[in-house]
Amino acid sequence: xxxxxxxxxxxxxxxxxxxxxDVLKNVDLKGEIQTxxxxxxxxxxxxxxxxxxxxxxxLAGLSADLVEDVRANILFQYVTAWNGNTxxxxxxxxxxxxxxxxxxxxxxxxxxxxxxxxxxxxxxDENSAVMYFGPKHYNAEPEFLAAESLDAVKLFYSDxxxxxxxxxxxxxxxxxxAGHDGASFYGMDFKLNLTDAFSAQVYGYNFRNVAAFNGQAxxxxxxxxxxAKVAFAPEAFSVSAEYARNFAGDRLVKEGHNTGYMVKAxxxxxxLEKVTPRATFLYAxxxxxxxGNYMPGLLxxxxxxxxxxxxxxxxxxxxxxxxxxxxxxxxxxxxxGYAFQGRNGHHAATFEGDLTASYAHNDxxxxxxxxxxxxxxxxxxxxxxxxxxxxxxxxGMLINF
Numbered sequence: 001x002x003x004x005x006x007x008x009x010x011x012x013x014x015x016x017x018x019x020x021x022d023v024l025k026n027v028d029l030k031g032e033i034q035t036x037x038x039x040x041x042x043x044x045x046x047x048x049x050x051x052x053x054x055x056x057x058x059l060a061g062l063s064a065d066l067v068e069d070v071r072a073n074i075l076f077q078y079v080t081a082w083n084g085n086t087x088x089x090x091x092x093x094x095x096x097x098x099x100x101x102x103x104x105x106x107x108x109x110x111x112x113x114x115x116x117x118x119x120x121x122x123x124x125d126e127n128s129a130v131m132y133f134g135p136k137h138y139n140a141e142p143e144f145l146a147a148e149s150l151d152a153v154k155l156f157y158s159d160x161x162x163x164x165x166x167x168x169x170x171x172x173x174x175x176x177x178a179g180h181d182g183a184s185f186y187g188m189d190f191k192l193n194l195t196d197a198f199s200a201q202v203y204g205y206n207f208r209n210v211a212a213f214n215g216q217a218x219x220x221x222x223x224x225x226x227x228a229k230v231a232f233a234p235e236a237f238s239v240s241a242e243y244a245r246n247f248a249g250d251r252l253v254k255e256g257h258n259t260g261y262m263v264k265a266x267x268x269x270x271x272l273e274k275v276t277p278r279a280t281f282l283y284a285x286x287x288x289x290x291x292g293n294y295m296p297g298l299l300x301x302x303x304x305x306x307x308x309x310x311x312x313x314x315x316x317x318x319x320x321x322x323x324x325x326x327x328x329x330x331x332x333x334x335x336x337g338y339a340f341q342g343r344n345g346h347h348a349a350t351f352e353g354d355l356t357a358s359y360a361h362n363d364x365x366x367x368x369x370x371x372x373x374x375x376x377x378x379x380x381x382x383x384x385x386x387x388x389x390x391x392x393x394x395x396g397m398l399i400n401f
Contacts, residue, residue: 024064024065024066025064025065025066026064026065027062027063027064028062028063028064029060029061029062029401030060030061030062030063030073030075030401031058031059031060031061031075031400031401032057032058032059032135032398032399032400032401033056033057033058033059033397033398033399034056034057034135034137034396034397034398034399035054035055035056035396035397036054036055036056036138036139036140036394036395036396036397037053037054037055037082037140037394037395037396038050038051038052038053038140038392038393038394038395039052039053039392039393039394040052040299040390040391040392040393041390041391041392049303049386050141050299050303050390050392051140051141051142053081053082053142054081054082055079055080055081055082055140055142055145056079056080056081056082057077057078057079057135057145057146057147058077058078058079059075059076059077059101059135059147060075060076060078061073061074061075061076061101061102062074066105069107069108069109069110070105070106070107070108071105071106071108072104072105072106073102073103073104073105073106074100074102074103075100075101075102075103076098076099076100076101077098077099077100077101077146077147078094078097078098078099079097079145079146080097081142099146100120101120101122101135101147101149102119102120102121102122102149103119103120104117104118104119104120104121105117105118105119106118110155113157114155114156114157115155115156115157116153116154116155116156117152117153117154117156118153118154119151119152120149120150120151121149121150121152121154122134122135122147122149122150123149123150123152123154123167124291124292124293126293127293127294128292128293128294129242129262129264129282129290129292129293129294129308130203130225130227130242130244130262130290130291130292131187131203131205131290131291131292132291132292132293132306133148133149133150133171133291134147134148134149135147136293136295136305136306137398138295138368138396138398139295139302139305140298140302140394140396141302141303141305143305144302144305144306148171150167150169150170150171151169151170151171152167152168152169152170153167153168153169154166154167155167160193161192161193162190162191162192162193163190163191164188164189164190164191165188165189165190166186166187166188167185167186167187167188168184168185168186168187169184169185169186170183170184170185171183171185171207183207183208184207184208185205185206185207185208185224186205186206187203187204187205187206187224188203188204189201189202189203190202190203197232197233197234198230198231198232198233199230199231200228200229200230200231201228201229201230201231202226202227202228202229203226203227203228203229204224204225204226204227204253205224205225205226206222206223206224206252207222207223207224208221208222208223221248221249222247222248222249222252222253222254223246223247223248223249224246224247224248225244225245225246225247225288225289225290226244226245226247226253227242227243227244227245227262228242228243228244229241229242229243230242235270236269236270236271237267237268237269237270237271238266238267238268238270239265239266239267239268240265240266240267241263241264241265241266242262242263242264242265243261243262243263244261244262244288244290245259245260245261245262246259246260246261246287246288246289247259258287259285259287260284260285260286260287260288260289260309260315261284261285261288262282262283262284262285262288262290262309263281263282263283263284264280264281264282264283264294265280265281265282266278266279266280267279267280274325274326274327275323275324275325275326276323276324276325277321277322277323278321278322278323278324279319279320279321279322280296280318280319280320281318281319281320282294282296282308282316282317282318282320283315283316283317283318283343284308284309284315284316284343285315285343286312286313286314286315286343287315288309288315289309290309292306292307293306294306294308295308296308296318296320296336296338296340297336297338297340297352297354297372297374298352298354298356298370298371298372298392298394299352299372299373299374299390299392300338300340300350300352300374301338311340311342312341312342312343313342314342314343314344314346315342315343315344316340316341316342316343317340317341317342317343317345318338318339318340318341319338319339320336320337320338320339321336321337322334322335322336322337323335330359330360330361331357331358331359331360332357332358332360333355333356333357334354334355334356334357335353335354335355336353336354336356337351337352337353338351338352338353338354339351340352340377341377347377347378348377348378349377350374350375350376350377351374351375351377352372352373352374352375353372353373354370354371354372354373355370355371355372356368356369356370356371357369357370364399364400364401365397365398365399365400366397366398366399367395367396367397368395368396368397368398369393369394369395369396370393370394370395371391371392371393371394372391372392372393373389373390373391373392374386374389374390374392375388375389376388376389376390
């Protein structure tokens with residue numbers, strides 16, 4: 001709590017004291033605090049493979065109307081591991097670890113129908129297997145605590161029938177070519193609501209100046225992925241199917257002879273009062289590359305940090321069966337079983353079982369915990385790196401404001 005108060009103090013001091021009430025209107029404080037602790041029963045080879053400790057991520061900032069139909073957003077990020085301190089830290093110590101996660105302006109009613117977001121921003125659906133830049137939740141591995149963001153221009157249109165997004169900008173962390181400051185990218189996402197229950201979506205994203213994509217090296221060439229998703233969700237059940245393919249070459253949407261692709265299907269049954277059974281199947285060819293946030297399992301999924309396609313050199317084949325149970329209004333308990341295997345099934349599969357629970361203290365505060373067990377197969381490098389099996393427990397708190 002002292003660290004949080006220190007961060008808010010730094011933000012208050014940094015905000016211009018000369019800001020006039022006539023310039024900043026409808027000012028809102030926004031952000032979140034996630035604290036998560038975990039431990040894993042390590043054997044010799046697994047020592048250090050998983051996190052054992054407590055980490056906190058604070059996102060805090062302001063959103064304010066500048067003028068009519070123009071809103072400004074600024075969000076700071078602070079990530080730290082619990083390690084104790086006998087004397088406390090100086091304000092400068094905190095400030096040196098604060099990063100700018102979002103800084104943008106949003107223009108509404110542009111040309112009477114568009115919304116434009118210009119600047120540093122988060123993008124995508126946190127549950128997407130192919131595209132998400134933003135804060136990741138419930139993952140106890142410290143390398144995935146910091147929220148990723150984009151410097152971009154995004155145009156958005158929506159009505160009752162359809163929504164359309166186009167985006168262009170720069171991103172880091174994609175293995176850029178020497179001499180470049182990040183990968184340039186652009187993309188689009190179009191969603192059509194055919195009925196109240198049935199929707200269809202198509203998307204495509206292209207990256208340039210990426211040093212490696214889909215297992216190959218490129219220089220000033222196009223690389224990315226495109227795909228489609230359909231979803232049908234009446235009251236009794238929900239089903240969805242998604243297909244995506246990579247491309248990479250000297251021109252847009254050029255595919256080689258060994259193009260990576262992904263198929264993902266989800267289903268859930270909603271007819272029971274307190275229990276929701278569900279299932280997922282994922283199949284991906286080796287080399288498929290995307291930037292999603294699908295994390296199946298407290299052990300395997302969290303360690304991959306959303307890049308489930310990196311599970312095995314020969315691709316991945318995944319089965320998940322589980323259910324959500326709501327014994328009381330504020331409680332949700334989930335039980336999941338996973339089978340991870342290389343796409344061709346040449347080696348024994350890795351099996352994982354997870355039991356998780358969450359408690360909604362109120363609309364803004366959630367407490368969560370989980371325990372998972374994984375028995376590693378011979379595919380990939382898991383058995384060599386982590387031993388035969390591991391058991392993991394985690395507990396955490398998430399506050400939104």
